[in-house]
Amino acid sequence: MNLRVEGDRTLSGTNLLQTRALNRRAVFDAVRRSGPVTRAELAQAIGLTVQAISNIAFELESAGLIRQQGKRAGQRGQPAVELSLDPTGGYSIGLSLAYRRVIGVLVDLTGEVVASEARELVEREPDVTANVLGRLVSHLLEKSKLRRENIWGIGCSVPGTVENGAFWYDKVQEGEEWETFPLAAKLEELTGLRTFVENDATVAAIGERLYGIGRVARSFFYLHFNLGVGGGLVLDGHHYRGTFGGAGEIGHMIVKPGGRLCACGSRGCLEQYLSFYSAAETVCGPSRTPDEVPGEELAAYCRQGDPRLVAWMNEAGQYLRIAIRNIEALFDPDTVVIGGGLPAELLEGLIAAASPLLPNMVHRRASPLPRLMPAEHASELPALGAAALPMAVVMQPHASGSAWASTTSGLPMPTNPALAALGIDFSSR
Ligand SMILES: [Zn+2]
Numbered sequence: 001m002n003l004r005v006e007g008d009r010t011l012s013g014t015n016l017l018q019t020r021a022l023n024r025r026a027v028f029d030a031v032r033r034s035g036p037v038t039r040a041e042l043a044q045a046i047g048l049t050v051q052a053i054s055n056i057a058f059e060l061e062s063a064g065l066i067r068q069q070g071k072r073a074g075q076r077g078q079p080a081v082e083l084s085l086d087p088t089g090g091y092s093i094g095l096s097l098a099y100r101r102v103i104g105v106l107v108d109l110t111g112e113v114v115a116s117e118a119r120e121l122v123e124r125e126p127d128v129t130a131n132v133l134g135r136l137v138s139h140l141l142e143k144s145k146l147r148r149e150n151i152w153g154i155g156c157s158v159p160g161t162v163e164n165g166a167f168w169y170d171k172v173q174e175g176e177e178w179e180t181f182p183l184a185a186k187l188e189e190l191t192g193l194r195t196f197v198e199n200d201a202t203v204a205a206i207g208e209r210l211y212g213i214g215r216v217a218r219s220f221f222y223l224h225f226n227l228g229v230g231g232g233l234v235l236d237g238h239h240y241r242g243t244f245g246g247a248g249e250i251g252h253m254i255v256k257p258g259g260r261l262c263a264c265g266s267r268g269c270l271e272q273y274l275s276f277y278s279a280a281e282t283v284c285g286p287s288r289t290p291d292e293v294p295g296e297e298l299a300a301y302c303r304q305g306d307p308r309l310v311a312w313m314n315e316a317g318q319y320l321r322i323a324i325r326n327i328e329a330l331f332d333p334d335t336v337v338i339g340g341g342l343p344a345e346l347l348e349g350l351i352a353a354a355s356p357l358l359p360n361m362v363h364r365r366a367s368p369l370p371r372l373m374p375a376e377h378a379s380e381l382p383a384l385g386a387a388a389l390p391m392a393v394v395m396q397p398h399a400s401g402s403a404w405a406s407t408t409s410g411l412p413m414p415t416n417p418a419l420a421a422l423g424i425d426f427s428s429r
Contacts, residue, residue, distance in 0.1 A: 020056075021423025023048065027056045028065055028422060029395055032109075033215065035084035036069050042083070057083055063421035065089040065109070085109050090418050091146055093193070094387025095133050095156040096200070097121075098226070098341070102129075103383040104136040106144050106151075111211050111384065115143035126181040134190030149414045153194040153426055154187060155389025157203035157382050159226050162245045185409035194413045194426040196389040198241075200224065200382060201248060201340075204375070205232025206239050206392045207385025208337060212376035217334035217369060221327045223250065225340035225347075227291055228271040235331065239392065251275065253326065255319050273319045274350075276342055282308040299343035313346070317353025324372055325358040332362055339375025341382075347374060394424050 026046050031037060034045070039057060043050045060066045067086040071079035087108040096103045106115040117139055119132060137154065141147075160178075187195040198206075201224035208214055208222055214234065222232040231248035233240045241247050251271035252264050259268025272278060279298055280290035283306070301309045324336050338347065357371055364371070415427040 018423070023052070024056055024060060025394070025422050027053065028060055031060075031066050031083050032085055035066075036072075036082035037084070038072060038080040038082055040080060059421060061086075063089070063418045065418050065421065087112060090152045090416070091144070091150050092152045092387045092390045093137055093140055093154045094383040094385065094389070095136065095154060095187075096203075096383040096386055097129065097133070097156065097158045098200075098382065102133055102136060104133070104140050105383040105387055106140040106146070107384065107387045111388065113384070114146075115140045116383070117143070126178055126183070127186075130181075130183060130186040130190065133187060137187075137191045137193070148192055149416065151193055152394075152416060152419060153196060153390035154191060155203070155386035155392075156183065156187065156195060156197045157200045157386040158183065158197055159200050161249065162197050162199050188409035188411055188413070192411070192413065194390070196393060198386075198389060199230065199232075199245065200226055201230035202232040202239060202241055202245075203385040203389065204340060204382060205234050205248075205337075205385075207382075207388050208339075208375060209234045209237070209239060210388045210391060210395075211384070213335070213337055213373075219331065219333040221248070221331060221333050221336045222375065223323070223327075223336055223338045223340075225276055225338075225342040227275065227277050227341075229275045229340075231327075233331065235333075250323060250327070253323065255322050270319060270323055274316045274323065278316070279309065279312050279346060282312045295341065295343045299345045302343065302345035302349060309346075313349045313353045317350055320350055320354040321358050324354065325360070328360055328362070328371070334367065335369040336372050337375050338372060390426075394419070394422055 023046075027042060030042055030045050034041075037045075039050050039053045042048075042057075043053045046053070048056075057066065061068070064086055066083050066089070068081050069084045070082050072082055073079045087110045089109045091106060091108055091114065094105045094107065101118055101120050103118045104116065105113050107113050117136055119136065121129065121132065123129075133156070141151075184195045184197040187193075187197075201222060204224045205220075205222035208220070213220060214237070217234075218237050219235050222234070224230050224232060229251040231250040233248045252262065252266065252269045254266060254268045255270045255273065256268035260272040261267055262269035262272050276295070276298070277290045280293035283298070283301055284290045284293050298309070327333070327336055338351065342350075351372060351374065354372065360371065413427045415425070419426060
C-alpha cells in the first residue's frame with residue numbers, strides 16, 4: 001500500500017510537514033464547503049490564526065487550488081478578499097456501470113460537468129465492459145481537451161460489493177466471470193489514470209456528502225435503489241464502507257422470517273419487498289422478466305393509480321418503516337436519505353406509504369431535518385457521485401486506511417502538483 005498521505009499519523013506524529021499538509025486540506029475543504037469565504041471566517045471555522053490561514057491560502061493559491069474572488073465590503077477598514085475553489089485546479093472522471101448502460105462524466109474541482117457521454121451496454125462480459133469504459137474515458141478526455149496530468153483520477157460506481165478493486169456483480173444475472181474481476185486495475189491499465197471502484201450505494205452517499213445533504217447532515221444513511229436496494233453510510237462526515245466493503249447492504253436485511261426466497265440464499269430479505277425489481281414483478285406478466293420493465297412504464301402505472309402498484313406500495317411502505325426504524329436503532333443518524341434509480345412517482349408514493357414512521361426511541365431535540373427525506377442529488381447522475389471518489393479519498397483524514405488503497409495495477413501514474421500540495425500522491429502505490 002503506497003497511497004501516501006503525509007498527514008496520516010497525526011495522533012502519534014509531530015512531523016511539521018504532516019501538520020502542514022493536514023492544515024492545507026482542512027482549509028481547502030472549508031473553502032470547498034463554504035466558499036466564497038474570507039480569511040477571517042476560515043480562521044474562526046478552523047481554529048487557526050488569520051496569519052496562518054493567509055500563509056496556507058497563499059500556498060493553495062500557488063498550487064492552483066483556490067483563487068481570490070471579489071471583495072466583501074466590511075463594516076470597518078479594507079474590504080475583505082473572498083476565497084473560493086479554482087474550478088480548473090483539478091478534474092476527475094466519474095463512470096457509472098448500471099444494469100444496461102454506462103455513463104461517464106468529466107467534472108472540474110467544483111463538480112461542474114465539463115463533458116459527458118452515455119452508452120448502451122449490449123454485451124456485459126467483463127473484458128468487453130472494461131474496454132467500453134476505457135473508450136469512454138478517452139472520449140471524455142478528447143471532448144474536454146484536457147491532458148491526463150490534469151485529471152486526479154477516475155471513480156467508478158458498480159452495482160455490487162467491492163473488495164480490493166474487484167467487485168461481486170450479481171453473478172446469478174451476469175455469470176461467474178464477474179466474480180473478483182479486477183476492474184480497477186484493468187481500467188488503470190487502459191486509461192493510465194488512478195482508479196477507485198466502489199459500490200453504487202456508497203458512491204451515492206459520497207456524492208450527497210460532498211455536494212448535497214452532507215452540507216447540513218454530519219451522519220446519514222442513504223437508502224439507494226437500483227434494480228435491488230442497498231445503502232451507503234456517512235458517519236460524522238466520513239463514509240464508512242465496513243471491513244469488506246459491505247456496510248449498508250440493507251437489501252439483504254431479513255424483514256420477514258421465512259418469507260420470499262432471495263438470490264442470496266436467505267428468505268425474507270428487504271429487497272424482495274422493497275425494490276424496483278419487486279415493483280416491476282407485479283406488472284411484468286409472463287412474457288418478460290422484471291428487469292425488462294422500463295422505469296417510465298412503472299411511473300405511468302403509478303400516475304394511473306394501477307391497483308397492482310398501489311397494493312405493492314402499501315406493502316413496501318410497511319417494510320420501509322421497519323428498515324428506517326432498524327437503521328435508526330443502529331446508527332442514530334441525522335436523517336435517512338432515499339434515492340437512486342426509482343421513478344419519482346414511486347419514490348414519493350413510498351415515502352407517503354411509510355408515514356407515519358414507527359416511533360423512534362431517541363428524542364430528536366428540535367432536529368432541523370426530517371427522519372426520512374428524498375436525495376438532493378439524484379439518481380439520474382450516479383456518475384457524478386463516482387467522479388467525487390478521488391476527491392473523497394483526498395478528504396479522508398485516514399486515506400491510507402481506506403480499502404481503496406489496495407486497489408492497484410502497480411502501474412505508475414502521472415504526478416499531480418495540486419494533489420501534492422495537499423499531501424497526497426496517487427502516482428505510485
Ligand atoms: Zn438476500
